[in-house]
Amino acid sequence: MAQKNLTDFTKHQSIVGQEESEENKLSPNCKELILSLPREKGWITPYLYLFQGFWYAAAEIQAINNFQNHFQAKDSDIIVASVPKSGTTWLKALIYAIVNRQYFPSLENHPLLTFNPHELVPPFEFIIYDDIYNQIHDVSNMAEPRLFGTHVPFTSLAKSIKETNCKIIYICRNLFDTFISTWTFVNEIMPQFLPTLPLEEAFERYCKGIIGFGPSWNHILDYWKESINRPDKVLFLKYEDLKEDVNFNVKKMAEFLGCPFTQEEESSGVTENIIKLCSFEKMKELKVNKFGTMGKNRIIENKYFFRKAEIGDWTNYLSPSLVRELSNIIEEKFSASGLSFKAYE
């Protein structure tokens, strides 16, 4: 127990205290920018700031600035974009396995067995351009096709992503499950001796759109519109559809990326093996995902990225009045878009 408390204390210093120290480490330009932005109480960090129409922690804004100013996309790049907690980890694993399948015909030494998907498909805003700890990475010499992840909304992506022929595969999920997945994740990575974020309080902020990379509906609708306008550029997926027919969607992704599965690959089980390798059941039990860590100072345990993976778990948490509130928002925001979500199994 003493050991646990010590770990929690370290986490406390690193997570909750980090925003103030991070604000001190921001570049002068970014500090000035932050001061000019509307701010609200954050979920894990003390504040979230409204930047280019979406809410972020201070360090994320600096990272996004770096990303916008420095990232040079190549036509062959593949970007895995998502709303947080909507199936990013799964999608990263699938895309990594699809794109690199010729190098790992037998799955024995597959990198996904020893690395978490977020390490294989690094996010722009948390790893590559996060220079709070002098961590800007040179990605110009990465093997092609380069795979990147991001939660950054379409509007704030680096210009070169929009101008080149690189591909974006986007995933989102029904907002009820996305909210619960986020709330449970946040409470897991908060130290135990701090009070958990009450569900009602988190829900209220969520419904106002105040969540990292939110409002979620604007995030989803922007990528949705882009996928309609430029179907060769953006492939739009829903977590629920992926669950319902992963085989169909894996083939669709491979085609979209210009590397369709051959008849021979299909009949020899290549597609099925990729699906099994990336399945929740398989990934959750891997040593790296059970005991590994990631993030700044490696304080986030990988196991928290693999919780239940169910559609409709929110029914165990949300009261009828909260369900009504979010249903009304969904109706208002999505009804004209032609986009709908399955929220029950």
Ligand SMILES: Nc1ncnc2c1ncn2[C@@H]1O[C@H](COP(=O)(O)OS(=O)(=O)O)[C@@H](OP(=O)(O)O)[C@H]1O
């Ligand atoms: N392989 C696989 N298959 C199906 N579902 C999976 C898989 N891996 C993770 N998950 C579930 O995805 C939820 C986490 O979302 P993200 O991966 O987007 O999280 S993050 O944004 O990268 O932090 C989270 O959902 P919940 O269980 O509902 O919380 C994970 O359990």
